[in-house]
Amino acid sequence: MPTYSHIAAYDAPVEDVWSWYDSKGAFRRIMPEWEGIRPVEAGALVNDATTRFKITLGPLRPTWVARHYGVVSGEVFNDVMEKGPFGAWDHEHRFVSTSAKTSEIHDTIQWKLPLHPLTFWTAPFTVKGRMKQMFAYRTLRVQEDIKRISQYADQPQQKVLVSGSTGLIGMQLCAFLQAAGHHVTRLVRPSTVLPSDVDDEPCVVWDDRKGEVIEGSLEGYDTVIHLAGLGIGDKRWNAKRKERIWSSRTVPTEHLVRLFATLEQPPKTFMCGSAVGFYGNRGNESLTESSSPGDDFLSEMCQAWEAAGAPAQDLGIRTVWLRTGLVTTPMGGALQQLMLPTLLGAGGPAGGGRQYYPWISLHDHIYATYHLMMNDACDGPYNLTAPEPVTQKQYAKxxxxxxxxxxxxxAPGFVLKIMFGELAQALVLSGQRVLPKRLQDSGFTFQHDHLESCLRQCLGKQKIP
Structure with missing residues (x-):
């Protein structure tokens, strides 16, 4: 059978790299963003554990079933495909210590396509390029995760409660926190359906509209990260939709803070979502956390959202507001919406394209949130945007x-307004040149300062020799 080999080097002891791979969140962290993979079951690194996930092959969503075998803790594990799109797939992951502080993973895959004698010649076009991109992505993700985790290795593990844990950011944040060794609990509503690979994880169930805990307790958490809220760009706006967008953020936040006041052991840190919409449509003006708010719908909503969480400060709880920009990943958000028109050659400037898009990579958002969580000196609002904002025209280019x-x-502005109404003006035709001043002043460093490097990594378009 054909063999594919890859060696990844890490500036971490082999024990730390194995520990990362053996964490609950590792499987979600290493899945390439562009592949459309949906985990179904994540098996532990023990013999006969099974991992299942859905993959995307054009219009098809076949299930891949892999079984672990030959596991030697800290040294090696293998997974063999028992069901899936290949004729065969047998993958050895060998962990090699190269010094007290460095290590490598040697990946060796024996594989073949279905009907191999007839299809082997297609491999350079259908498989090998994707393998290279997949392992390049995986290597960078593990390297960067371990780097960020090691920065706070001397601090104790925390008990963390996360709302919005099934969302685009929340799923990856929980996975990262688990890989970092923290104890994660999900704050969910009775109607929440967790993905099957995490449906056995601890949860606190509450009625976010009434502010009542139905199952579990809010006592004793070190950090509460509150990300829940109705999607802003999912549907065309009308008065009812705008009211739901607003209240889905302010009402649960008010209830959470009210519940904190009743606890014997309230959280030490409260991190609450917000957005760069706080600043309104500001043209070319450079905006930092000290800039004044705007006066449009999104700005007023963000102000009310932050005000709902402010009483936590009066309780002595360190409170952080995450003013999030456009999270850039093909798994959701603006980039996902732009992919099809761009692939069809229709991804040009929108409404002239001079408005700024304050973007941030998905993983820089995760790392920034972690940085703020672990630094007791950080409180108040922080702009979670890349340090190099671009205009919409530059983004499209x-x-x-x-x-x-x-x-x-x-895409003329008047056409977008006809198609999407007020939503187009708020999310596409308006912009903010937002800078992460306080975040950088606190010592945070970005993995992706520049948009092109972010897009190449998250879309599987890295330049690989």
Missing amino acids: TLGKVLLRPWFAP
Whole structure:
């Protein structure tokens, strides 16, 4: 059978790298963002444990079933495909200590395509390039995760409660916190359906509209991270939709803080979602955390959202507001919406394209949240945006470059307003040139300062020799 080999080097002891791989969240962390993989079951690193996940092959969503075998803790594990799209797949992960502080993973895959004698010649076009991108992504993700975790290795593990844990950011944040060794509990509503690979994890169930805990307790958490809220760009806006967007953020936040006041052991830290919409439509003005708010719907909503969490400070709880920009990943958000038109050659400037897009990579958002969680000196609002904001036109041009597509087909503003109404003005035609001043002043360093490097990594378009 054909063999694919890859060696990844890490600036960490082999024990730390094995521990990361053996964590509950590791499987979600290493799945390439562009592949459309949906975990179903994540098996532990023990013999005969099974991992299941859905993959994307054009219009098909086949299930891949892998069984672990030959596990020697701290040294090696293998997984063999028992069901899936390949004719065969047998993957050895060997962990090698290269010094007291460095290590390598040697990956060796024996594989073949279905009907191998007839299809082997297609491998350079269908498989090998994807393998290279997958392992390049995996290597960078593990390297960066371990780097961020090691920065706080001398601090105790925390008990963390996360709302919005099934969302785009929440799922990856919980996975990262688990990989970092923290004890994660999900704050969910009775109607919440957890993905099957995490449905056995601890939860606190509450009625977020009434502020009543139904199952579990809020006592004794070190940090509460509150990310829940109705999707802003999911549907066209009307008066009812706007009211739901607003109340889904302010009401649960008010209830959480009220419940904190009743606890014998309230959280030490409260981290609450917010957004760069706080600043309103500001053109080319450079905006930092000290800039004044705007006066449109999203700005007023963000102000009310932050005000709902402010009483936590009066309780002596360190309170942090995460003013989030456009989280850039093909798994959701703005980039996911832009992929199809860009691939079709229609991803050009929107409404002239001069408005700023304050973007941030998904993983920089995760790392920034962790940085703020672990630093007791950090409180108040923080802009979670990349240090190099771009205009919408620059965003479209860069995305077209990465995807090898033309980017100049314009989308006139009046057409977008006809199609999407007020939503288009708020999310597409307005912009903010937001800078992460307080975040950088606190010592945080970005993995992705520049948009192109972010897009190449999250879309599987890295330049690999």
